[in-house]
Amino acid sequence: MRRLLEILLQILFLGVIVAAADECSASKPCEIGCCSKYGFCGLGPNFCDTKVCVNNCERKAECDPGDFGKQYVNATKCPLNVCFSRHGFCGTTKDFCGNKKVKRPSCSVNIQGFDRVVGYYEGWSANRPCNQFYPEQLPVGVYTHLNYAFASIDPVSFQVVPSLSTDVDMYKRVTNLKKADPDLKVFIAIGGWTFNDPGPTATTFSDIARSQANTEKFSNSLRRFMTRYNFDGVDLDWEYPGADDRSGRAEDYKNFPIFLRRLKAILKSSSGRDGVSLTLPASYWYLQHFDINAIQKHIDFFNIMSYDLHGTWDKGNKWVGAYLNSHTNLTEITQALDLLWRNNLSSDKVVLGLAFYGRAFTVENTACTKPGCTYASGGKARSCSNEVSVILNSEIEDIFNSSSVKPTLYKKEAVKILNYEKNQWVAYDDEDTFKLKADFARGQCLGGLMVWAVSHDTKDAKYTAALAKAANRKFVAALPATDGSSTTIKTKHAQCKWTNCAENCPSGWLRVPRADDQARKDEYMVDEGGCNGLGIHQFCCPPGEKVPQCGRYDFNNGGCGGKCPNSMVEIGSLSKYCDKSYEVACCSATGKSMQLYNQCSWSKDFPNCDKGTCSSGSVEIAKSMSGSGGAFCSAVGGAGGDPFSNKKKVGQERKYCCHDDLKDQKWSDCEWESHIGVIPKNWGGLGYCISGCPSDKVRVTMDYNSRECYNGGARAKCCTLSFSTTVTKNPEDKELADALDIFLDKPICTNETQSFRYESQEVVISRLTKMLYSSVSLDTAATWDSKVGGKYKNLKYKSIRDWSRSDDYAIRLGSTRLPESIVCQLDFYNKNIGGEDVLTCYQGKSIRPKSKRSLDLPLDALSYASMHGDTSSASPHGLFKRDQQYTITTISKLTGAQVILNVWGISYPSSGEFYATDSIWQRTYDFISTNCFDPAVGLIVRQPGNNDGLVTEHIFEKQGVLNFIRTTISGLLPDNRVSSFPGIDPSFWATTAFHQLQNVAPxxxxxxxPIRRIFTVLGADNYRDPFVLAGDRLNGVKATLWGYNDLADPNDMNTWVLSDPVRFLNQIRFVIGTIRYLNQDTVNRHLAGIITNLRVELALAEALYRSEHPTAAIPNVVGRFDEWAYVHFRTINLNVQDFVFTWVGVVNSLQVLAAAAGALAVNLDRVPGQP
Known part of the structure; x- marks a missing residue:
């Protein structure tokens, strides 16, 4: 006992025991640490050395507290410079850090606007069943950057590709916003959480980063992608490097910065499309795998995901637990940012993440609903977001509008809490909390705000407006607005400027060489002032402008005079090597890139600077103790020179004076900045100044102010440049008038691209696009109104503009489709906008067509049932569709004999069989409009259990399998061409397909x-994942398409076009809508998954056949299927386009439907075996 006590005291004294309660043995492992022979758990040599360890001996401490040794630790110091405990663990609490405090950036909290306000737009947001959000609904002027989420990466070729086929149109709609807001940058976001889920792309980022060749493939592809789709940069969302639970590798830590350096270098050759931002986690667990100090050199800014700090994943976690906590708690955000400040990140590069959604929970006890109480589960999934525990802010607004509940503000945490529906609880942000978080960001000198996601907003963009107010964005408009007076084109001109310390020139800008007589070869204009040894400032000029002649002058072997040559202006100064006065940096004042410098000068009296004044006609915009940077004024009561030689003396200040009588030609919004730029490792915290400016401002002076910068460095006066020139617009109004004269003479759109009518039509569409989605002059509006408004009274500019911003159909068509639709259907829109009756298509069934050719095949059993009462019962105990026999009769290509083959389908549930809790109700598709000219199909909101008009949908029709079997036997493809394969042995289907597979899971x-398995993967009662619910009209038309039948009787169509236009239009609409249904993301993924599974089952069937017929010819049934599928879908696509073009051509006003059909084809990008 005495010996044991001595050992315990020794261990406690050494400070390496984890916990005395952690008893262990050779047969009882430690939860944490190694087990010593004395029965205790811990880390380090006293527990893990082979002489004392009996269990878990391979375990290592996170870091070395000082006396463990390398063989007992994973690292010599903790990741992210966090503190370590005496037990070898890393952390940030007082238990680890004691009284050590993080040196946080500190700035005054004022109403200054942010240089960056970043918003993510979800490419899938338009496909929600409700509360859809489209790019054109975003206000102009709030966001400086929009990130389109997400593009993907091919995991084999490393080419950047759209995530969805529908994304390409949406890319254009988002980038079109730059026409109304020329300062807006649109980035493509690549990655996301699911990108690193188990699957083909799980290690793609890591694979790219570990190889220079792969990096170059990716980067060059990205450069081409951004040029093609008009993106300005990329936002990389790798979630997460190095994390083994997210498919990361340990090598990612060192590879990621190298990858970013190479990426940035390649993008710089892309004519300005070289922006790079990076998402950062707010979690130590994931952030520790980022070498953030090395990374920051190669990116423009970080978007820190300071949301989702809590969620349902907390339940079961012993360190956190199922407690009601906000996902955007400001207290925890502060702690997360401390991880960055421990690593000297430039605060100007950090953009604070905000949420336009709430995290919801179902409370465990309705008597306890405050933060800190417990929850039972995630909040109920809402109709629009369709995700447990997530509520869009637009859905929160729906809750407010349907009830009298009121939220509670928790000011310290900067969150709102709402209790609703008795046991539901949600934390979210709004105008009040945005303001609190924005002020926090200002106080920590952050570079901006970011939102996930702008597409969670209300139709009227309520939360973006609230964010604009918090961010103090100056040019906020509720929606794109007209410029009622401008008849000129305004061009902004950038000015040459000094970079921040250790930064290169902005992409595309030019370093300015020295041109004075003392310059060395290839020497450039640089300034080391205020950098404290951390790099230099470089003088850079914008692309496309004349580069000025610059140099350093009036040194005179140390007898400096501080004078620029004639026709040059002062841009900087240096007194380090001067016996008196200062050496001056000067540039020629010709050219627009130096125009604002040419309007300004320093007051004359030096070094007695207080005496100096601004001359008549100029105003003071700044004053500095060190003039343009290194021209030190005399201290009050003392000699001139560096004021730090005597901090008690206050330096005099020289005035920077500028003419500002020109409205569009002056410095404005000038502010002192002291915390922008790269933070040096020896940063002194308070009293140390960093001499950088935000990226959209220009440094006009630098000041070593002894009162603010008493620990070193210098502050910078940073100004916004206001310099633009105006020129008379090109004669576009006359071009529009001439085009309208030609087009309105016969207002029918044409596809004859070489005709004058086509040219005039395209001019009109282009100008209407600008009018609706950008600014427009009164002259242009007047031209439109006199020409178009004279014939169509409801199509005057203001009427169209107001309608386009409020009508759901118009918003859905957006900037890429609405202008063409209006121009090509002027009469329809004139009636529609004017409130007159227009054709409304009913929601009934399409007419069952006559067969083009007999295939001796019944229609798909489900499709047939949809015409005979399948949708009548909403009972969860509705009848199953029983196994049905199918008979195939054909002639064998191999033998020439007739083959009669009987197969049976697999039973499946009717639409009334699914319980209200089944997830299939969130996969319900139908037409989303009754507009006869609108074939759009999408997710619809349907009360679970209400199956009226819905059928259970086999996305891959059963008759498709039957047609394929027929092709393999007869050798005839769906288009009646002969297959490239010989006829298959009929016994493959007649015998082998009915045998039992061995060593395969049922x-x-x-x-x-095999035959049963093939039909099962299409969807069955015991295999329901492939199913969706669909409107019976979609199901019926799809069955007709897959059977290669006529889509409508021509005699009926000719009759309906005159007597029943609604029925006529419905037939066309149903056909187009069916293809659009098959291209819906979830449906298309299901289709690709079914085809993938069919190929697997066919391969298994072939293996069985070869085992039974080892000497027979290899049937290559998968190759046969790939050939058949290609011809099958091509036949469907051609039939659809032929039908639509034929019948749309009968009615000239339907040209837009024809254009839609021309672009329609079933998307096979995800389907294996297809080109």
Missing amino acids: IGGGELA
Whole structure:
């Protein structure tokens, strides 16, 4: 006992025991640490050395507290410079850090606007069943950057590709916003959480980063992608490097900065499309794998995801637990940012993440609903977001509008809490909390605000407006506005400027060489002032402007005079090597890039600077103890020179004076900045100044102010440049008038691209696009109104503009489709906007067509049932569709004999069979409009259990399998061409397909026979994942398409066009809508998944056949299927386009439907085996 006590005291004294309660043995492992032979758990040599360890001996401490040794630790110091405990663990609390405090950046909290306000737009937001959000609904002038989420990466070729086929149109709609806001930058975001989920792309980022060749493939592809789709930069969302639970590798830590350096270098050759931002986690667990100090050199800014700090993942976590906590708690955000400040990140490069959504929970006890109480589960999924625990802010507004509940503000945490529906609880942000978080960001000198996601907003963009107020964005408009007076084009001109310390010139800008007589070869204009050894400032000029002649002058071997040569202006100064006065940096004042410098000068009296004044006609915009940077004024009561030689003396200040009588030609919004730029490792915290400016401002002076910068460095006066020139617009109004004269003479759109009518039509569409989605002059509006408004009274400019911003159909078409639709259907829109009756298409069934050719095949059983009462019962105990026999009769290409083959489909549930809790109700598709000219199909909101008009949808029709079997036997493809493969042995289907597979797991209802398994993967009662619910009209038309039948009887169509236009239009609309349905993201993924599974099952069937017929010819049934599928879908696509073009051509006003059909084809990008 005495010996044991001595050992315990020794261990406690050494400070390496984890916990005395952690008893262990050779047969009882430690939860944490190594087990010593004395029965205790811990880390370090006293526990893990082979002489004392009996269990878990391979475990290592996170870091070395000082006396463990390398063999017992993972690292010699803690990641992210966090503190370590005496037990070898890393952390940030007082238990680890004691009284050590993080040196946080500190700035005054004022109403200054942010240089960056970043918003993510979700590419899938338009596909929600409700509360859709489209790019044109965003106000102009609030966001400086929009990130389109997400593009993907091919995991084999490393080419950047759209995530969805529908994204390409949406890319254009988002980038079109730059026409109304020329200062807006649009980035493409690549990655996201699911990108690193288990699957083909799980290690793609890591694979790229570890190889220079892969990096170059990716970067060059990205450069081409951004040029093609008009993006200005990329936002990389790698979640997460180095994390083993997110498919990361340990090598990612060192590879990531190298990858970014190479990426940035390649993008700089892309004519300005070289912006790079990076998402950062707010979690130590994931952030520790980022070498953030090395990374910051190669990116423009970080978007820190300071949301989702809590969620349902906390439940079961012993360190956190199922407690009601806000996902955007400001207290925890502060702690997360401390991880950055420990690593000297430039605060100007950090953009604070905000949320336009709430995290919701179902409370465990309705009597306890405050933060800190417990929850039972995630909040109920809402109709629009369709995700447990997530509520869009637009859905929160719906809750307010439908009830009398009121939220509670928690000011310290900067969150709102709302209790609703008795046991539901949600934390979210709004105008009040945005203001609190924005002020916090200002106080920590952050570079801006970011939102996930702008597409969670209300239709009227309420939360973006609230964010604009918090961010103090100056040019906020509720929606794109007209410029009622401008008849000129305004061009902004950038000015040459000094970079921040250790930064290169902005992409595309030019370093300015020295041109004075003392310059060395290839020497450039640089300034080391205020950098404290951390790099230099470089003088850079914008692309496209004349580069001025610059140099350093009036040194005179140390007898400096501080004078620029004639026709040059002072841009900087240096007194370090001067016996008196200062050496001056000067540039020629010709050219627009130096125009604002040419309007300004320093007051004359030097070094007695207080005496100096601004001359008549100029105003003081800044004053500095060190003039343009290194021209030190005399201290009050003392000699001139560096004021730090005597801090008690106050330096005099020289005035920077500028003419500002020109409205569009002056410095404005000038502010002192002292915390922008790269923070040096020896940063002194308070009293140390950093001499940088925000990226959109220009440094006009630098000041070593002894009162603010008493620990070193210098502050900078940073100004916004206001310099633009105006020129008379090109004669576009006359071009518009001439085009309208030609087009309105016969207002029918044409596809004859070489005709004058086509040219005039395209001019009109282009100008209407600008009018609706950018600014427009009164002259242009007047031209439109006199020409178009004279014939169509409801199509005057203001009427169209107001309608386009409020009508759901118009918003859905957006900038890429609405202008063409209006121009090509002037009469329809004139009636529609004027409130007159227009054709409304009913929601009934399409007419069952006559067969083009007999295939001796019944229609798909489900499709047939949809015409005979399948949708009548909403009972969860509705009848199953029983196994149905199908008979295939054909002639064998191999033998020439007739083959009669009987197969059976697999039973499946009717639409009334699904319970209200089944997830299939969130996969319900139908037409989303009754507009006869609108074939759009999408997710619809349907009360679970209400199956009226819905059928259970086999996305891959059963008759497709039957047609494929027929092709393999007969050798005839769907277009009646002969297959490239010989006829298959009929016994493959007649015999082998019905045998039992061996050593293969059964699927569905225990199926082992290949033919049963093939039908099962299409969807079955015991294999429901492939199913969706769809409107019966979609299901019926799709069955017709897959059977290669006529889509409508021509005699009926000719009759309806005159007597029943609604029925006529419905037939066209249903056909187009069916293809659009198959291209819906979830449906298309299901289709690709089914085809993938069919290929697997066919391969298994072939293996069985070859085992039974080892000497027979290899059937290559998968190759046969790939050939058949290609011809099958091509036949469908051509039939659709032929039908639509034929019948749209009968009615000239339907040209827009024809254009839609021309672009329609079933998307096979995800389908294996297809080109």
